[in-house]
Amino acid sequence: MSSSSATTRPGDGRATRWAGQRERRRREFVEAALRAIAEHGPQASTAHIAVEAGIARPLLYKHFDGATDLQRAIADEAARRLAAALRPLWEQRGSAMRMITLAVDAHTGWLAENGNLYRYLNSRSHGGRDTVADVRTVLARQLTHLFEHYLKTFEMDPRIAETVAFGVVGLVDSCAAQWLENPHGVTRAELAAQLTRWIWRLLDDTLRMGGVELDPHVTLPPPPAL
Structure with missing residues:
Protein backbone atom coordinates (compact mmCIF):
# COMPACT_ATOMS: atom_id res chain seq x y z
CA MET A 1 0.00 0.00 0.00
CA SER A 2 1.39 3.39 -0.94
CA SER A 3 2.06 6.04 1.64
CA SER A 4 -0.32 8.45 -0.13
CA SER A 5 -3.30 6.08 0.20
CA ALA A 6 -2.47 5.49 3.84
CA THR A 7 -2.49 9.18 4.61
CA THR A 8 -5.97 9.68 3.14
CA ARG A 9 -7.65 7.45 5.68
CA PRO A 10 -7.60 9.82 8.66
CA GLY A 11 -8.86 12.64 6.45
CA ASP A 12 -11.65 10.46 5.10
CA GLY A 13 -12.61 9.51 8.62
CA ARG A 14 -12.71 13.12 9.72
CA ALA A 15 -14.87 14.02 6.72
CA THR A 16 -17.31 11.23 7.57
CA ARG A 17 -17.48 12.30 11.19
CA TRP A 18 -18.01 15.92 10.18
CA ALA A 19 -20.80 14.94 7.79
CA GLY A 20 -22.50 12.93 10.52
CA GLN A 21 -22.11 15.73 13.04
CA ARG A 22 -23.43 18.29 10.55
CA GLU A 23 -26.49 16.16 9.85
CA ARG A 24 -27.13 15.72 13.58
CA ARG A 25 -26.82 19.44 14.17
CA ARG A 26 -29.14 20.18 11.25
CA ARG A 27 -31.79 17.94 12.83
CA GLU A 28 -31.34 19.69 16.17
CA PHE A 29 -31.74 23.11 14.56
CA VAL A 30 -34.84 21.98 12.67
CA GLU A 31 -36.33 20.76 15.95
CA ALA A 32 -35.52 24.17 17.47
CA ALA A 33 -37.16 25.86 14.48
CA LEU A 34 -40.34 23.84 14.94
CA ARG A 35 -40.48 24.87 18.60
CA ALA A 36 -39.89 28.51 17.66
CA ILE A 37 -42.68 28.39 15.07
CA ALA A 38 -45.05 26.79 17.58
CA GLU A 39 -44.33 29.63 20.02
CA HIS A 40 -43.96 32.66 17.74
CA GLY A 41 -46.11 31.69 14.78
CA PRO A 42 -45.36 31.34 11.06
CA GLN A 43 -43.26 34.51 11.00
CA ALA A 44 -40.72 33.14 13.48
CA SER A 45 -37.33 34.57 12.53
CA THR A 46 -33.87 33.05 12.43
CA ALA A 47 -33.22 35.03 15.61
CA HIS A 48 -36.07 33.16 17.32
CA ILE A 49 -34.71 29.86 16.03
CA ALA A 50 -31.18 30.67 17.20
CA VAL A 51 -32.44 31.57 20.69
CA GLU A 52 -34.41 28.32 20.84
CA ALA A 53 -31.32 26.39 19.73
CA GLY A 54 -29.10 28.24 22.20
CA ILE A 55 -26.59 29.47 19.63
CA ALA A 56 -25.60 32.68 17.89
CA ARG A 57 -27.62 33.31 14.73
CA PRO A 58 -24.62 33.22 12.32
CA LEU A 59 -23.86 29.67 13.45
CA LEU A 60 -27.16 28.46 11.96
CA TYR A 61 -25.85 28.97 8.47
CA LYS A 62 -22.72 27.00 9.20
CA HIS A 63 -24.97 23.95 8.82
CA PHE A 64 -27.36 25.24 6.14
CA ASP A 65 -26.74 26.70 2.71
CA GLY A 66 -28.62 29.89 3.44
CA ALA A 67 -32.19 30.70 4.47
CA THR A 68 -33.77 28.69 1.65
CA ASP A 69 -31.99 25.51 2.71
CA LEU A 70 -33.12 26.02 6.32
CA GLN A 71 -36.72 26.67 5.27
CA ARG A 72 -36.72 23.61 3.04
CA ALA A 73 -35.41 21.42 5.88
CA ILE A 74 -38.14 22.74 8.21
CA ALA A 75 -40.82 22.15 5.57
CA ASP A 76 -39.58 18.62 4.86
CA GLU A 77 -39.72 17.69 8.55
CA ALA A 78 -43.14 19.27 8.95
CA ALA A 79 -44.42 17.32 5.93
CA ARG A 80 -42.97 14.12 7.37
CA ARG A 81 -44.78 14.71 10.65
CA LEU A 82 -48.04 15.50 8.90
CA ALA A 83 -47.77 12.33 6.83
CA ALA A 84 -47.09 10.32 10.01
CA ALA A 85 -50.17 11.84 11.67
CA LEU A 86 -52.26 10.82 8.66
CA ARG A 87 -51.12 7.22 8.88
CA PRO A 88 -54.74 5.98 9.10
CA LEU A 89 -55.02 6.77 5.39
CA TRP A 90 -52.37 4.13 4.75
CA GLU A 91 -53.98 1.55 7.03
CA GLN A 92 -57.61 1.59 5.96
CA ARG A 93 -59.62 -1.17 7.59
CA GLY A 94 -63.21 -1.64 8.71
CA SER A 95 -66.43 -0.01 7.55
CA ALA A 96 -66.65 3.02 5.30
CA MET A 97 -67.75 5.16 8.24
CA ARG A 98 -64.88 3.98 10.41
CA MET A 99 -62.30 4.72 7.70
CA ILE A 100 -63.73 8.18 7.07
CA THR A 101 -63.94 8.98 10.79
CA LEU A 102 -60.34 7.94 11.48
CA ALA A 103 -58.95 9.87 8.54
CA VAL A 104 -60.85 13.08 9.35
CA ASP A 105 -59.98 12.83 13.03
CA ALA A 106 -56.29 12.39 12.19
CA HIS A 107 -56.27 15.42 9.88
CA THR A 108 -58.21 17.81 12.11
CA GLY A 109 -56.32 16.59 15.18
CA TRP A 110 -52.93 17.36 13.65
CA LEU A 111 -54.14 20.75 12.45
CA ALA A 112 -55.51 21.71 15.85
CA GLU A 113 -52.26 20.76 17.59
CA ASN A 114 -49.93 22.24 14.96
CA GLY A 115 -51.79 25.32 13.77
CA ASN A 116 -48.75 27.59 13.61
CA LEU A 117 -46.72 25.00 11.75
CA TYR A 118 -49.51 24.58 9.19
CA ARG A 119 -49.66 28.35 8.80
CA TYR A 120 -45.91 28.39 8.29
CA LEU A 121 -46.18 25.81 5.51
CA ASN A 122 -48.96 27.80 3.86
CA SER A 123 -47.30 31.18 4.26
CA ARG A 124 -44.39 30.79 1.86
CA SER A 125 -42.77 28.74 -0.85
CA HIS A 126 -40.02 26.50 0.47
CA GLY A 127 -37.27 26.23 -2.09
CA GLY A 128 -39.81 26.65 -4.90
CA ARG A 129 -42.09 23.93 -3.51
CA ASP A 130 -45.61 24.20 -2.13
CA THR A 131 -45.29 21.67 0.68
CA VAL A 132 -48.96 21.61 1.65
CA ALA A 133 -50.00 21.08 -1.97
CA ASP A 134 -47.47 18.26 -2.23
CA VAL A 135 -48.94 16.55 0.84
CA LEU A 143 -57.31 7.76 -1.78
CA THR A 144 -57.55 7.35 -5.55
CA HIS A 145 -56.06 3.86 -5.31
CA LEU A 146 -58.39 3.04 -2.42
CA PHE A 147 -61.50 4.26 -4.26
CA GLU A 148 -60.46 2.46 -7.45
CA HIS A 149 -60.25 -0.78 -5.50
CA TYR A 150 -63.73 -0.47 -4.01
CA LEU A 151 -65.34 0.81 -7.21
CA LYS A 152 -64.00 -2.25 -9.01
CA THR A 153 -65.22 -4.43 -6.14
CA VAL A 172 -61.31 18.48 4.28
CA ASP A 173 -58.21 20.62 3.88
CA SER A 174 -59.98 23.84 2.88
CA CYS A 175 -62.70 23.53 5.52
CA ALA A 176 -60.26 22.61 8.28
CA ALA A 177 -57.88 25.43 7.31
CA GLN A 178 -60.71 27.97 7.38
CA TRP A 179 -61.89 26.61 10.74
CA LEU A 180 -58.36 27.01 12.09
CA GLU A 181 -58.46 30.75 11.36
CA ASN A 182 -62.14 31.37 12.20
CA PRO A 183 -63.68 28.57 14.28
CA HIS A 184 -66.78 30.65 15.17
CA GLY A 185 -67.20 28.62 18.34
CA VAL A 186 -67.24 25.29 16.49
CA THR A 187 -65.23 22.65 18.34
CA ARG A 188 -62.85 20.30 16.57
CA ALA A 189 -65.15 17.37 17.38
CA GLU A 190 -68.08 19.21 15.77
CA LEU A 191 -66.01 20.04 12.71
CA ALA A 192 -64.81 16.45 12.36
CA LEU A 207 -72.21 4.71 -5.19
CA ARG A 208 -75.96 5.17 -5.68
CA MET A 209 -75.31 6.56 -9.16
CA GLY A 210 -73.82 3.14 -9.91
CA GLY A 211 -76.75 1.30 -8.35
CA VAL A 212 -74.94 0.42 -5.11
CA GLU A 213 -76.53 0.99 -1.69
CA LEU A 214 -73.89 0.50 0.97
CA ASP A 215 -74.45 0.39 4.72
CA PRO A 216 -71.70 2.73 6.00
CA HIS A 217 -71.28 0.63 9.14
CA VAL A 218 -70.77 -2.74 7.44
CA THR A 219 -67.17 -3.96 7.52
CA LEU A 220 -65.64 -3.95 4.06
CA PRO A 221 -63.07 -6.43 2.78
CA PRO A 222 -59.63 -4.89 3.33
CA PRO A 223 -57.99 -3.36 0.30
CA PRO A 224 -54.65 -4.65 -0.96
CA ALA A 225 -51.53 -3.02 0.43
CA LEU A 226 -51.22 0.47 -1.01
Missing part, protein backbone atom coordinates in the same frame (compact mmCIF):
# COMPACT_ATOMS: atom_id res chain seq x y z
CA ARG A 136 -52.48 17.02 -0.47
CA THR A 137 -51.48 15.41 -3.76
CA VAL A 138 -49.90 12.42 -2.03
CA LEU A 139 -53.04 11.92 0.08
CA ALA A 140 -55.32 12.27 -2.92
CA ARG A 141 -53.29 9.72 -4.88
CA GLN A 142 -53.55 7.34 -1.93
CA PHE A 154 -68.72 -3.02 -6.63
CA GLU A 155 -68.37 -3.41 -10.42
CA MET A 156 -68.46 0.33 -11.01
CA ASP A 157 -66.44 2.51 -13.36
CA PRO A 158 -63.16 3.29 -11.53
CA ARG A 159 -62.39 6.33 -13.70
CA ILE A 160 -64.24 8.64 -11.30
CA ALA A 161 -61.98 7.61 -8.39
CA GLU A 162 -59.41 10.35 -8.91
CA THR A 163 -61.96 13.17 -9.12
CA VAL A 164 -63.74 11.97 -5.99
CA ALA A 165 -60.43 11.53 -4.11
CA PHE A 166 -59.15 15.02 -4.91
CA GLY A 167 -62.59 16.42 -4.06
CA VAL A 168 -62.56 14.77 -0.63
CA VAL A 169 -59.02 15.93 0.18
CA GLY A 170 -59.78 19.46 -0.99
CA LEU A 171 -62.98 19.58 1.05
CA ALA A 193 -68.36 15.11 12.69
CA GLN A 194 -69.64 17.51 10.03
CA LEU A 195 -66.82 16.67 7.61
CA THR A 196 -67.41 12.96 8.17
CA ARG A 197 -71.10 13.36 7.27
CA TRP A 198 -70.31 15.39 4.16
CA ILE A 199 -67.73 12.89 2.92
CA TRP A 200 -70.06 9.96 3.45
CA ARG A 201 -72.87 11.73 1.57
CA LEU A 202 -70.53 12.41 -1.33
CA LEU A 203 -69.42 8.77 -1.45
CA ASP A 204 -72.96 7.47 -0.92
CA ASP A 205 -74.24 9.58 -3.80
CA THR A 206 -71.42 8.33 -6.02
Whole structure:
Protein backbone atom coordinates (compact mmCIF):
# COMPACT_ATOMS: atom_id res chain seq x y z
CA MET A 1 0.00 0.00 0.00
CA SER A 2 1.39 3.39 -0.94
CA SER A 3 2.06 6.04 1.64
CA SER A 4 -0.32 8.45 -0.13
CA SER A 5 -3.30 6.08 0.20
CA ALA A 6 -2.47 5.49 3.84
CA THR A 7 -2.49 9.18 4.61
CA THR A 8 -5.97 9.68 3.14
CA ARG A 9 -7.65 7.45 5.68
CA PRO A 10 -7.60 9.82 8.66
CA GLY A 11 -8.86 12.64 6.45
CA ASP A 12 -11.65 10.46 5.10
CA GLY A 13 -12.61 9.51 8.62
CA ARG A 14 -12.71 13.12 9.72
CA ALA A 15 -14.87 14.02 6.72
CA THR A 16 -17.31 11.23 7.57
CA ARG A 17 -17.48 12.30 11.19
CA TRP A 18 -18.01 15.92 10.18
CA ALA A 19 -20.80 14.94 7.79
CA GLY A 20 -22.50 12.93 10.52
CA GLN A 21 -22.11 15.73 13.04
CA ARG A 22 -23.43 18.29 10.55
CA GLU A 23 -26.49 16.16 9.85
CA ARG A 24 -27.13 15.72 13.58
CA ARG A 25 -26.82 19.44 14.17
CA ARG A 26 -29.14 20.18 11.25
CA ARG A 27 -31.79 17.94 12.83
CA GLU A 28 -31.34 19.69 16.17
CA PHE A 29 -31.74 23.11 14.56
CA VAL A 30 -34.84 21.98 12.67
CA GLU A 31 -36.33 20.76 15.95
CA ALA A 32 -35.52 24.17 17.47
CA ALA A 33 -37.16 25.86 14.48
CA LEU A 34 -40.34 23.84 14.94
CA ARG A 35 -40.48 24.87 18.60
CA ALA A 36 -39.89 28.51 17.66
CA ILE A 37 -42.68 28.39 15.07
CA ALA A 38 -45.05 26.79 17.58
CA GLU A 39 -44.33 29.63 20.02
CA HIS A 40 -43.96 32.66 17.74
CA GLY A 41 -46.11 31.69 14.78
CA PRO A 42 -45.36 31.34 11.06
CA GLN A 43 -43.26 34.51 11.00
CA ALA A 44 -40.72 33.14 13.48
CA SER A 45 -37.33 34.57 12.53
CA THR A 46 -33.87 33.05 12.43
CA ALA A 47 -33.22 35.03 15.61
CA HIS A 48 -36.07 33.16 17.32
CA ILE A 49 -34.71 29.86 16.03
CA ALA A 50 -31.18 30.67 17.20
CA VAL A 51 -32.44 31.57 20.69
CA GLU A 52 -34.41 28.32 20.84
CA ALA A 53 -31.32 26.39 19.73
CA GLY A 54 -29.10 28.24 22.20
CA ILE A 55 -26.59 29.47 19.63
CA ALA A 56 -25.60 32.68 17.89
CA ARG A 57 -27.62 33.31 14.73
CA PRO A 58 -24.62 33.22 12.32
CA LEU A 59 -23.86 29.67 13.45
CA LEU A 60 -27.16 28.46 11.96
CA TYR A 61 -25.85 28.97 8.47
CA LYS A 62 -22.72 27.00 9.20
CA HIS A 63 -24.97 23.95 8.82
CA PHE A 64 -27.36 25.24 6.14
CA ASP A 65 -26.74 26.70 2.71
CA GLY A 66 -28.62 29.89 3.44
CA ALA A 67 -32.19 30.70 4.47
CA THR A 68 -33.77 28.69 1.65
CA ASP A 69 -31.99 25.51 2.71
CA LEU A 70 -33.12 26.02 6.32
CA GLN A 71 -36.72 26.67 5.27
CA ARG A 72 -36.72 23.61 3.04
CA ALA A 73 -35.41 21.42 5.88
CA ILE A 74 -38.14 22.74 8.21
CA ALA A 75 -40.82 22.15 5.57
CA ASP A 76 -39.58 18.62 4.86
CA GLU A 77 -39.72 17.69 8.55
CA ALA A 78 -43.14 19.27 8.95
CA ALA A 79 -44.42 17.32 5.93
CA ARG A 80 -42.97 14.12 7.37
CA ARG A 81 -44.78 14.71 10.65
CA LEU A 82 -48.04 15.50 8.90
CA ALA A 83 -47.77 12.33 6.83
CA ALA A 84 -47.09 10.32 10.01
CA ALA A 85 -50.17 11.84 11.67
CA LEU A 86 -52.26 10.82 8.66
CA ARG A 87 -51.12 7.22 8.88
CA PRO A 88 -54.74 5.98 9.10
CA LEU A 89 -55.02 6.77 5.39
CA TRP A 90 -52.37 4.13 4.75
CA GLU A 91 -53.98 1.55 7.03
CA GLN A 92 -57.61 1.59 5.96
CA ARG A 93 -59.62 -1.17 7.59
CA GLY A 94 -63.21 -1.64 8.71
CA SER A 95 -66.43 -0.01 7.55
CA ALA A 96 -66.65 3.02 5.30
CA MET A 97 -67.75 5.16 8.24
CA ARG A 98 -64.88 3.98 10.41
CA MET A 99 -62.30 4.72 7.70
CA ILE A 100 -63.73 8.18 7.07
CA THR A 101 -63.94 8.98 10.79
CA LEU A 102 -60.34 7.94 11.48
CA ALA A 103 -58.95 9.87 8.54
CA VAL A 104 -60.85 13.08 9.35
CA ASP A 105 -59.98 12.83 13.03
CA ALA A 106 -56.29 12.39 12.19
CA HIS A 107 -56.27 15.42 9.88
CA THR A 108 -58.21 17.81 12.11
CA GLY A 109 -56.32 16.59 15.18
CA TRP A 110 -52.93 17.36 13.65
CA LEU A 111 -54.14 20.75 12.45
CA ALA A 112 -55.51 21.71 15.85
CA GLU A 113 -52.26 20.76 17.59
CA ASN A 114 -49.93 22.24 14.96
CA GLY A 115 -51.79 25.32 13.77
CA ASN A 116 -48.75 27.59 13.61
CA LEU A 117 -46.72 25.00 11.75
CA TYR A 118 -49.51 24.58 9.19
CA ARG A 119 -49.66 28.35 8.80
CA TYR A 120 -45.91 28.39 8.29
CA LEU A 121 -46.18 25.81 5.51
CA ASN A 122 -48.96 27.80 3.86
CA SER A 123 -47.30 31.18 4.26
CA ARG A 124 -44.39 30.79 1.86
CA SER A 125 -42.77 28.74 -0.85
CA HIS A 126 -40.02 26.50 0.47
CA GLY A 127 -37.27 26.23 -2.09
CA GLY A 128 -39.81 26.65 -4.90
CA ARG A 129 -42.09 23.93 -3.51
CA ASP A 130 -45.61 24.20 -2.13
CA THR A 131 -45.29 21.67 0.68
CA VAL A 132 -48.96 21.61 1.65
CA ALA A 133 -50.00 21.08 -1.97
CA ASP A 134 -47.47 18.26 -2.23
CA VAL A 135 -48.94 16.55 0.84
CA ARG A 136 -52.48 17.02 -0.47
CA THR A 137 -51.48 15.41 -3.76
CA VAL A 138 -49.90 12.42 -2.03
CA LEU A 139 -53.04 11.92 0.08
CA ALA A 140 -55.32 12.27 -2.92
CA ARG A 141 -53.29 9.72 -4.88
CA GLN A 142 -53.55 7.34 -1.93
CA LEU A 143 -57.31 7.76 -1.78
CA THR A 144 -57.55 7.35 -5.55
CA HIS A 145 -56.06 3.86 -5.31
CA LEU A 146 -58.39 3.04 -2.42
CA PHE A 147 -61.50 4.26 -4.26
CA GLU A 148 -60.46 2.46 -7.45
CA HIS A 149 -60.25 -0.78 -5.50
CA TYR A 150 -63.73 -0.47 -4.01
CA LEU A 151 -65.34 0.81 -7.21
CA LYS A 152 -64.00 -2.25 -9.01
CA THR A 153 -65.22 -4.43 -6.14
CA PHE A 154 -68.72 -3.02 -6.63
CA GLU A 155 -68.37 -3.41 -10.42
CA MET A 156 -68.46 0.33 -11.01
CA ASP A 157 -66.44 2.51 -13.36
CA PRO A 158 -63.16 3.29 -11.53
CA ARG A 159 -62.39 6.33 -13.70
CA ILE A 160 -64.24 8.64 -11.30
CA ALA A 161 -61.98 7.61 -8.39
CA GLU A 162 -59.41 10.35 -8.91
CA THR A 163 -61.96 13.17 -9.12
CA VAL A 164 -63.74 11.97 -5.99
CA ALA A 165 -60.43 11.53 -4.11
CA PHE A 166 -59.15 15.02 -4.91
CA GLY A 167 -62.59 16.42 -4.06
CA VAL A 168 -62.56 14.77 -0.63
CA VAL A 169 -59.02 15.93 0.18
CA GLY A 170 -59.78 19.46 -0.99
CA LEU A 171 -62.98 19.58 1.05
CA VAL A 172 -61.31 18.48 4.28
CA ASP A 173 -58.21 20.62 3.88
CA SER A 174 -59.98 23.84 2.88
CA CYS A 175 -62.70 23.53 5.52
CA ALA A 176 -60.26 22.61 8.28
CA ALA A 177 -57.88 25.43 7.31
CA GLN A 178 -60.71 27.97 7.38
CA TRP A 179 -61.89 26.61 10.74
CA LEU A 180 -58.36 27.01 12.09
CA GLU A 181 -58.46 30.75 11.36
CA ASN A 182 -62.14 31.37 12.20
CA PRO A 183 -63.68 28.57 14.28
CA HIS A 184 -66.78 30.65 15.17
CA GLY A 185 -67.20 28.62 18.34
CA VAL A 186 -67.24 25.29 16.49
CA THR A 187 -65.23 22.65 18.34
CA ARG A 188 -62.85 20.30 16.57
CA ALA A 189 -65.15 17.37 17.38
CA GLU A 190 -68.08 19.21 15.77
CA LEU A 191 -66.01 20.04 12.71
CA ALA A 192 -64.81 16.45 12.36
CA ALA A 193 -68.36 15.11 12.69
CA GLN A 194 -69.64 17.51 10.03
CA LEU A 195 -66.82 16.67 7.61
CA THR A 196 -67.41 12.96 8.17
CA ARG A 197 -71.10 13.36 7.27
CA TRP A 198 -70.31 15.39 4.16
CA ILE A 199 -67.73 12.89 2.92
CA TRP A 200 -70.06 9.96 3.45
CA ARG A 201 -72.87 11.73 1.57
CA LEU A 202 -70.53 12.41 -1.33
CA LEU A 203 -69.42 8.77 -1.45
CA ASP A 204 -72.96 7.47 -0.92
CA ASP A 205 -74.24 9.58 -3.80
CA THR A 206 -71.42 8.33 -6.02
CA LEU A 207 -72.21 4.71 -5.19
CA ARG A 208 -75.96 5.17 -5.68
CA MET A 209 -75.31 6.56 -9.16
CA GLY A 210 -73.82 3.14 -9.91
CA GLY A 211 -76.75 1.30 -8.35
CA VAL A 212 -74.94 0.42 -5.11
CA GLU A 213 -76.53 0.99 -1.69
CA LEU A 214 -73.89 0.50 0.97
CA ASP A 215 -74.45 0.39 4.72
CA PRO A 216 -71.70 2.73 6.00
CA HIS A 217 -71.28 0.63 9.14
CA VAL A 218 -70.77 -2.74 7.44
CA THR A 219 -67.17 -3.96 7.52
CA LEU A 220 -65.64 -3.95 4.06
CA PRO A 221 -63.07 -6.43 2.78
CA PRO A 222 -59.63 -4.89 3.33
CA PRO A 223 -57.99 -3.36 0.30
CA PRO A 224 -54.65 -4.65 -0.96
CA ALA A 225 -51.53 -3.02 0.43
CA LEU A 226 -51.22 0.47 -1.01
